[in-house]
């Protein structure tokens with residue numbers, strides 16, 4: 111089941127919270143909607159599900175116009191952050207709930223329901239827990255039950271709103287790998303809402319970055335990480351150093367650092383450089399134009415990657431650099447040492 115959103119807009123009173131959203135989700139694709147708090151992720155999901163209606167625009171489910179159709183017609187399975195399991199029902203009963211609640215003519219037989227529940231318990235790896243109650247499971251296990259329950263009705267699309275948001279970091283990590291594998295098995299067209307960049311990048315086929323109700327970029331995790339479309343996306347996805355400077359006649363300059371840019375004329379600019387995109391030169395001479403002069407202020411020796419804090423010598427600015435343990439040992443860096451940082455990859459945006 112493919113989904114197409116065309117020019118979707120929505121306001122609450124004077125506040126426009128979704129602005130001309132165009133998005134296509136292909137059949138069987140898992141797309142993550144990623145953005146800061148209040149950016150409109152949940153609102154978009156609700157409009158898609160039929161829990162809210164858009165003021166403008168069209169929603170197509172496999173080519174069929176369901177813009178004004180009620181929730182039922184869209185056949186969506188939901189999983190929310192807070193496990194809405196029925197506490198007085200066993201896990202089996204919880205999973206079977208949606209099937210038992212069907213009108214008699216659509217309802218599968220008792221035996222079919224039992225078989226379906228067995229299959230789903232197997233799919234979410236909870237076979238031994240079918241006769242327990244939700245309070246006897248861990249948070250992660252309960253979310254797996256919630257997913258099994260959502261899948262029981264054989265939805266056309268799966269909508270996941272921060273499904274692992276209430277769980278601790280370790281369980282979240284396990285569950286997102288598990289979700290990835292589950293999705294490979296069931297291949298259900300799915301939309302995952304999250305504000306966690308790592309989660310979106312690890313789980314999704316494609317990522318949609320949303321900010322203030324507008325889509326900033328859509329792409330595979332690699333495309334978005336390697337080629338952020340604008341300064342918002344660069345800043346939002348992962349750690350990045352932002353170095354302010356000026357653009358003049360095709361050259362971005364800050365201190366002795368200069369690199370060519372496509373922008374013509376004069377403007378203020380910001381160069382974005384990720385911490386792992388520097389080469390450290392422990393020499394006394396500046397070897398290249400794209401080099402910043404800096405002093406090591408802190409060394410955080412944490413595992414195979416060493417994180418360094420440095421202070422620029424020509425400006426009052428701190429920089430963050432990451433090097434492999436191997437490179438760090440080779441350079442034998444120490445606190446207060448002066449180095450040059452050569453930027454291997456830089457992206458400059460003009461400041462509006």
Ligand SMILES: Nc1ncnc2c1ncn2[C@@H]1O[C@H](COP(=O)(O)OP(=O)(O)OP(=O)(O)O)[C@@H](O)[C@H]1O
Pocket residue numbers: 122127145146147148149150151152153154305
């Ligand atoms: N029923 C409502 N009435 C008025 N404003 C609303 C309503 N629901 C959401 N909003 C506003 O719409 C904007 C987008 O909210 P939404 O819940 O979609 O954001 P979100 O990206 O899902 O945020 P979070 O990650 O914090 O859940 C927010 O500014 C919010 O205050």
